[in-house]
Amino acid sequence: MKRFEYADEGITGREIMILMPSVVIGVGVLTFPKGLAAVTVGADGWISILVGGMIAIFLTWAIAKMAASFPGQSFINYASLIASKPVAIILTFLFAMIALQMVVFQVRQIGEMSKQYIFDRTPLEVVSLIFLLVVIYGISGSRVALFRLNMLFFPIILLVSFVLLLFNLIRIDVGNLLPIFKTGFQGHIKGISDVSTSYIGMGVLWLYIALVKQPKKAPKQAVIGMSIPVGIYLFIYVMCIGVFGNHVTMNLIYPTIELAKAVEIPGEFFERFESIFFVVWIMAIFNTAVLTFDVAVFAITSIFKKAPKVKVIFILSPLVYFAAMLPHDIVEVAALGSFVGFTAIIYTTFVVIFLFVIAKIRGVKHVG
C-alpha cells in the first residue's frame, strides 16, 4: 500500500490542545447526566463535574509535565530510565490493555446507541463491525494524520454542542434547578467518582507528548484543552436538569440525545436536529476510538520494536471486536463502562504518583 507522506511528522502544541477534548468527548457525554442526577439533588451535580474536572485537569498537567521533561523520548524509554526496564514494560503493557478496553467500550456503545435510535433491525454486531473497520482504516495510516483529522472535526463538534445548548435555552425551567446545595457529602463523592469516568483519556499524553516539537509549552496547552470538556459537561448537565428536571434525567438512558431530540428551532423550518447531532457525535466517538486504539498500538510497538504496525493492528482488532460483543445487555455494557473508567483512573493516578516518587528518590530528571 502506498501512503501519503507528510512533510513533517511532528505535532504542535495547538494539536495537543485539540487532542484533549477529542479524546475525552465520546460516548460518556451521552450518558453521564443520568448517573449524576441519580446521586445528587436538583442541579447540584455541577459541583461534582467541576471538582472531577479539576482533578482531571491536574492529572493532565502532571502527565504532560513529566512527559515533557523527557523531550522526544517515548514512554517506555523514560519509564525505564526512572524505574528500570521490566517495570517500564509492564506499565506500557498495562497501558495498552486499558486503552484497548476503552476502544472495546466505545465500539460496543456506538452499536448500542445506533440500534436504539437509528437502526432498529440492523444487528448490533454489524454496526459495531463497520465502525471498527473504519477505525482500523484510520489507524493503519499516518499517526499525524489523526491529529490533523481532530483539528478538522473539533470545530464542528463544538458548533453542534453550541446549537444544542442555544436552542434548549428557552425550554429551561429555572424551578428545576432548585433546590441548590442540598446534596450531602456522600452524594458528592459518588457524583465525582461517577463523572470522573467520563473524563478518562488524558493518559494518551504519556505517549503523544513524545511527538510534540516544542514540548515545553505542551503542559499549558494540554490544560487548556482539558478544560474544554469540563465546560461542555457543565453546560450540558445544567441544561439537562433545567429542561427535564432531576427525576426525568435520572430515568433517561441517553439524556443528552433526548436533549438533542428536544431541540426545536423556532419557525419550524428545521426539525429533527438529532439527525445532525448523531452524525457529528459519531465523528466525536470516532475520534476517541481512533486515538485510543492508536495509542494502544503505539504502546505495543514500543515494546515489540520489530513488529510492523499493521500486523499488530490486525492481531488486536479481532480481539477488540469479540470483547466488545461479550456483554449481554445494556446493564452489562454500563458495568463494562464503569469498569473501564475506574481502571483507567486508577492506572493514571497510580503511574503519576509512582513515577514521580521514584524519580524523586533516584534523582532522575531532565534527561535528553
Added chain:
Amino acid sequence: MLAKRMAIIMFLCSLLSVLLAGCWDEKNIEEHGFVVGTAIDQVDGQTKENLMIALTNQFVIPAGIGTPAEGGGEQKAFLNLTVHGESMFNIGRNMASQTSRVPFYEHLKVLIVSEELADTPELLATLVDFFIRDHEMRRGVNIYISEGKAKEILEIEPKPERIPAMFLNTVTDNEQEALEMISSVQIGDLHGFLLQPFSYVLPKIAAEEDKSKVHDDKTAVFRGYNNQMVGTLTGEETKGLNLLTEKNKSGSIVFEIDNKPMAYEVTGTNLKMDIDTTDPGNLEVSINIKANGGIAEMFGDRSLLDEAYIAKIEDKVAEEIEQLANQTIKKVQHELNTDVLEIGKTLKQKHYALWEKIKDNWENGENYFSKANIHVSAEVNVRQTGVTDRAKNREHRK
C-alpha cells in the same frame, strides 16, 4: 502478481457491496402508515380487573389531503383504525395484521386518553409507558384527557383542516391566549409528572355533539402520589389556576364597572409565593399576583385617559382576580385535596429540609396541604388602553 492482487481487491469489493448495501432497516416511504393521533379507550363492558384497551390510530391518507388549491376531493384524508388488546405490545401486533402499512409514530402529534381510564390509580402511567419508552416517539407529543370516549375526538369533522388530530394540535396552539385553558402538556412533561410526587393537571377536551369542533376549556386534576384523576376544573376555575401557577400567562378577564362589562387583557403575570413555615401543621402561604395588561374592550363610554378611573379599573380587576383565585383554591384544597397550586414544589425548592420531613403527609395522612392557609393578593397594572380613547361619544346623542 498484479492480476492476483487485482482479483483479491475485486473479491473484497464485491463482498463489501453485498455486506454493506443490504440495509436491514430499509423501508420505503410508501410503506409507512403515518400516525398523527392516537386515542386510548376502555373496551365497553369490561371490568377494571380484566382490562381490555381499545387503541385507535389515526393514519394520514396523503391522497386525501391534496394541495391547497385543488382541495382533496371527496376522499377522506384520514383513516381511524381501532384494535383491542390487553397491552400496547399486543395491540401493536394486532394492528400490523389489519393494515398494509406499518404504524409509524415519528410524526405523532396528539395522544388522547379517556377519562374512565385516567381515574384508575396508576393506569395512566402504564398506558403512556409505551409512548415514552419507544424511540420513535418524540417527547413533544401533546397529551389530552377526553370527556367520554377518546375515539370520538379523532372522529370530528373540522373545517377547514381535514385531519382531526392536526386540527386539535393547531386549535390548542392558537388558544394559548385564553385563560380558560392551560397550555398544552407534552408527553415529556408528563414523564416528569409521573416520576415526581407532585400533583398535576392535564387539559381535558370533549367533542361537540355535531362533531364540528372540540371543547377544550376544562382541566383534569391528577393526584401526584398515585397518578389518579380526581376531578375536573371548569373553565372559570382553570382561569384561577392559570393566574395562580402561570401555566398560561395571557388571556382576558371580564368584569363589571359602572354596571357595564369591560374586558381586561392580561399580557403577563408575575407571581410571588411566600411560605411561612413556623408551624408546619398550619402553613401560611401568601401568593401575590402582579398582572400587566390593557383594556381590550369596553361597553361604557367614559374616557380612559383619567388617572382616577384607571385606578378604579385596576382595583376592580384585582378584586376579580382574587375572587377567581380563591374559588380555585377552595376547590382544589378542600374539595379535591390536591396540590396543583405547586405549593409542595415551592416547599421543596425553597424549604428543602421541611419538605423532606412532611412530603409523605402532604396530600394524605396528616394532610398538611389542606391545613395550610392560603392568602391571595393581586396587583393590577393597566398599561395600554388601545389605540383610541373612546369609540362612542355620548354628546352627539343629546
